[in-house]
Amino acid sequence: MRQKTIFPYLLILPALLIICLVSLYPALYSIFLSLNTFRRGERVFVGMRNFEQILASTNFWDSLRLTAVYGVLFVLLTMIFAFILAVMLNRRLNYTGLFMTMIFVPWILSEVVTGVIFRWLFLPGYGLLQDLLSPLFGDIAFLGHPQGAMGVVIGATIWRTLAFAMLLILAGLQTIPGEVYEAGAIDGANGWQSFWSITWPLVRPTTLVIVLLLTLQAINATGLFLSITNGGPGRATEVLSVSMYREAIVFFNFGYGAALAVLMLLINIVLAAIYIRTMRSEVVA
């Protein structure tokens, strides 16, 4: 009887070891590193000094603001476009398979490849989209303009992530029974009323999941920023993750970089807690 109880736990032990090795240990070691600094070949315990330096630095607050702007715009625009696409594809139009393939191609490209493509599309003097779109925005060079560069990165991220969000929303839409819409039609509901009173309430739990996943992705996004702008021009796209990369990987300032990582972890935890609370109130409702 005891063996029967222990055996399942033994089966999941390898997975638990891997989780400890690749997730828990690096996280705990990062917290340890954040309390130290490395100078002249020696590790020096500095306590909270890295955190004090970060919180006193205007660059950190600028990066936090940029991360927030990027996150809000990316999540909002992705959800809007994904919803529109999902609703259209849910109607089982002709060539749905072809449209799905076209929408999914960006998703299978790596971040670096996507970044290089977009950098070339907006290269001043050479980029196709640079030439087409700059007259609409006062002939600016997008990658040389603070808001333009952020716009390019947001656009690249949406282009790449749209398929993922659309697919999840589509799956949510397809769980809604057709009879509910029929009942609504009998009661005289028009298109907008059907969407607001039937579709949206039933797909909201799925939407919340997607919003959380996209928000976490936005906070930790690094690849597209590095491959398109490398945090520039100046510091216009140096979001928190790029700042952390620069400190830890470029400057090998591991203590400072680890402290930034710990702060990002705290932000992720707060957002996840807000989501869990919101989900719980949805379930109760």
Next chain:
Amino acid sequence: MKTVRFAMWASLSLLLTLLLAACTAAPVAPGSSAAQPAASSNEIVVWSRYDLDDPNDSNGAVLKEFITNLEATEGVKVKHEQVAWDQLSTKLALAVQSGGDVPDLVETGSQHVPALLDAGALSPLSEWLKDEAWAEDLTDGDKKACVLEGERYCVANNVRGGMTYYKAELFPDGFPTGPAEAQAACERLKADGLYLNTFFAGRSYGAIEINWWPLIKSNGGSIFDAEGKPAWASEQVAEVAKWAQGMFQNGCFPQVALTGDFADSQIVWTDGQSAAFGGGSWSPNFVEGLLDQVNSGQVAMQGGLPFNGTPHVFMVSEGWVVPTGAKNPQGAVAFLRSFMQPEFLAKWAEAQFGIPTTKAAYAMGKFEGSPFYENVDAILSEQGAYMEPSPYYVESLDILATTWQELMLNPDRDPLPALQQAADEVLGRYWQ
């Protein structure tokens, strides 16, 4: 019950994590006996920036051939690891500081030697090389870069530097010889739809080294003081920044110089949209046909722009260092002995488009009689200068490059306060 079960799993996870952490090797302080074991293997571990398996990497091909011959003739095994060029020095410093495995030889530029020395990452070489015949033939291009306070810390194999290449027919009176002449030339060229010059001016320390520091030095300014602290918050540096802001605003330099990488800024030259191109003596490695254009006289070469004084160009001696804690320093010396033989050194310097650091190699190669190398030699001899050192060289210049890029993209911004802010950031982060 749920709480007990959760606590049990959390405790088990934590225990496993602590066990894993205990399995990590304890760091060893550099300089301790445990960090410098006696040479016991026939393997030489080498770090360089080259990809030995890339057929398009001509330098990698030369190095690969050398390693193959060395292994055959000396009976050693060379383990080569490619490291990005802008990470070689910082990765080396980290490897030594963390007490992990360090290589036996690392390729580095002379600008990184003081910082590596300050980090305790370099082995002194004078004693190991005192009986090497080739060391007697080393030129000033090596000694100035590698011998610090009477002790040798690196072996330079070739000297290179920043250069400006310009289309001779577009500058019948020669390249501009001052900031005002540059502005006048810009106006003339703009009428034909050409930029005056294109170069890499992104947020990387290389942009400061190659393009801006020579102008700053010519104007009497400096980047670092004698201790290596930021000295760029000065009127002389701000004057150069103000001029550069005006040149970008006036369309004399392309925007892509600020927003692209090294390759992007070169495209403006290869596409014929720029009358000049700011690169280095290494540029023929990356710009196809450039060497032939120089040798035929179609393209002329120039050093630095004399801003308000003597022109300067950024000069770098590329070479090898033996890290502290190298397991096979004798193997490293054997590697250097073969590498620095005149026949190979001449071949290597030619592949690098640099000047070799021994007289015998210079006599053996294609350096004499070649317009390109004669230009390089003359420019480096007259204008070449080594960058001021700093123990936080890469970090400081990266912060300055970011600020400089912001200034160029915002031409109405006053340079001096921005430069002061960047200096304060470096001082606050690394000097307190």
